[in-house]
Amino acid sequence: MKEIKFRVWDADEEKMWDADEIGHFCIDDLCNDLWEDVLQFTGLYDKNGKEIYEGDIIRHKEFYDYCGKHDITKSYVKFEFGGFYPFADNNDYQPYPEPNETEVIGNIYENKELLEET
Secondary structure (H helix, E strand, O other): OOOOOEEEEEOOOOEEEOHHHHOOOOOOHHHHHHOOEEEEEEEEEOOOOOEEEOOEEEEEEEEOOOOOOEEEEEEEEEEEOOEEEEEOOOOOEOOOOOHHHEEEEEEOOOOOHHHHOO
């Protein structure tokens, strides 16, 4: 069964609060007034065992032909189409990479510049 956890971005404090830090707070209108964004755990882990959340920036292989050729690319994780998917910085949807070929390198709140780097 998928573990349901959240973390939140606090724009006033410019701090990411993880599931352990937010404790027993509810995720309702009160909490949404306190925090900029509530981000859900995808249920997936990267190749290093790190949890992947909405808003995370991931580095992964992007396959572009049937011969297995690929580039290393960066995407951010977003809930869309009823699930969690990687999106390029231009909001183009990308197929979800294998978790063992994915690495969390930051998030869109604290490390947005990572998406701009080539």
